[in-house]
Amino acid sequence: MSRTALVTGGMGGLGEAICLKLEAMDYEVITTYSPGNRKAKDWLAKMNGEGHHFHAFACDVADYDSAAACWQAAEAEVGPIDVLINNAGITRDVTFRKMTKGDWDAVMKTNLDSVFNMTKQALPGMTDRKWGRVINVSSVNGQKGAFGQTNYAAAKAGMHGFTKALALEVAKSGITVNTISPGYIGTNMVMAIDEAVLSSKILPQIPMSRLGKPEEVAGLCAYLASEEAAFLTGANISINGGQHMF
Template identity: 70%
Template sequence: MSDKQRVVLVTGGMGGLGETITTKMVDAGYKVVVTYSPGNNKHADWVADMKGKGYDVMAVPCDVADFDSCAAAVAEVRSKVGEVDVLVNNAGITRDMTFKKMDKANWDAVIRTNLDSLFNMTKQVADGMVERGWGRIINVSSVNGSKGAFGQTNYSAAKAGVHGFTKALALEVARRGVTVNTISPGYIGTKMVTAIPKEVLDSKILPQIPLGRLGEPSEVAGLIIYLASEEAAFVTGANIAINGGQHMQ
């Protein structure tokens, strides 16, 4: 890492996978800022808990589906911490149901949060990265964006779009020292996944995974830390699968 402490902005950094990404990046020497939904009144307790554990993390309100909210969030980061060097587009939601039952509201909610958010957030930081000649944009997709999933036409479409965004933007900024990459996790042992009944995990999910286990959130965070590093400067436009062999692309 350079002598300057790099600033990382992680969307959806307070829960599940995002929290592990946040703590591991602090451990790696980055200054980390996370976003939280404006209606979340527990963010102060979360920040205090993190600081109690030795993680000095800043949190800013941001509706990633709203362009103006993203602009305001990045402006706050810029004024209080500095320019964003690494953007991790991690925020996402699911609204699972068959296409027959899916209504436009549930389609729109997922597309706005999981795909439009990439434009909304990246637009705030990409020009500055190009001007400074260094930057890392890391987009979190999903194995289901690569292979599809029953009951997830909205989610799979959004997550497939994530990598199309990655490839096109990577071409535009490559010569200016900015890399853009996608990671596509499979089943990771977050609280949400481990809450699935054991019999479902054992009979339906683990048999799909050649490694025979769930991924560790720290393994995904480790990949992100690598992509944010100086050593990853020659990796751009990639979609890196981290799914235990569940889907090989």
Template identity: 50%
Template sequence: MARIAIVTGGTRGIGEAISLALQESGMTVAATFAGNEARAAEFSKRTGIKAYRWDVADYDACQAGCARVAEELGPVDVVVNNAGITRDGTILKMDYQAWREVIDTNLGGCFNMAKAVFPGMRTRKWGRIVNIGSINGQAGQYGQVNYAAAKSGIHGFTKALAQEGAKFGVTVNAIAPGYIDTDMVAAVPGDVLEKIVARIPVGRLGAAAEIARGVVFLCGEDAGFVTGSTLSINGGQHMY
């Protein structure tokens, strides 16, 4: 029987690549999205992956959403916490709402989703949770105190939860992507993007599929001895 996986923010960008890679590996995938109905509908039609709409920052919505996926597809074996937002600005310009929204979505979403699925994984003695961090959570980034704090928190969250799941067959790991060729990065002004690429030793942006391959490994049957780890996929830009 196929494993059931949920990928948050799974209908576009890195999330879409992860959803497709897990599907190709033989899993039944549910992809969540926050608001773009048209994009989600196109994604589902093209891929056959069912899309579910809920806000990962909403605790009750995560409980209800995961329960719905379990009812429609089966018990959830894998969760990839990929959903994230940015509200960039220096601390002098950043208001509390911009801080709170990023913390609640990027870090709080990991808690909300894990809270919904971890008990079942523990009972069934098998589970995979992969949290998508960031190079900017490891190295920091000017104008991103909210985003860097949330992503850094993900790495600590991962190590702590891994200790709770280890003896029950539930592994918890993180991936810290560097700069990836997605719509978000494409929106960066060309001159700024050139400077970013110049700091990457391999000399290019990463591909979303390269992040997805790391996720597939960590979610696999043969990755049971890997837990509490952070896999940095950043072209050598930050060696942590």
């Protein structure tokens, strides 16, 4: 049976890898992009021109009304959405002493409020159909903390609290809710880090002595979105090369 998945922030990094993996597994794939993203149409034209078939909708995931409008438009054009992957996120890294209220609010709204905003749209239809998957993309730094990331770590930790509580509420409706917590993954953003910093500061923290691959994280998302993952809910799955074990 064909399923439809919506991936927030799917036009780069992990989000793009997740979109590609799901499409390869015959999911109908929708992604969102920030309303101010001037490259979104070019990305969509390029990807679909290469033989892919993605749908894309503008959405400020930090704004409830924008999330609701996006969801309505996506379902009207594509059809009922079975899988929601809350992937969109930002950083505003600075020590707490120097952190402004704006730094805090921006990260909390985009990284945590967005999970409420989007999941609120997803649940009614999933409940009616008695099937659904909600996958929240957190971070190893939400588990162990990170210097200069009190806002980011708090938001990412909050995602898993949300996951556990919601999983209890919707389990009987055939809906699973899970968190994944990636470590350092070889996205363009991470690969832009100075090589000396990567080799001396980051890789020594990782027992596997390498960065993760976006495709590895995408594979985990694909499993959680599948029929085979029906008995797995309320979990936080670490995918960090052994950097943090608990």
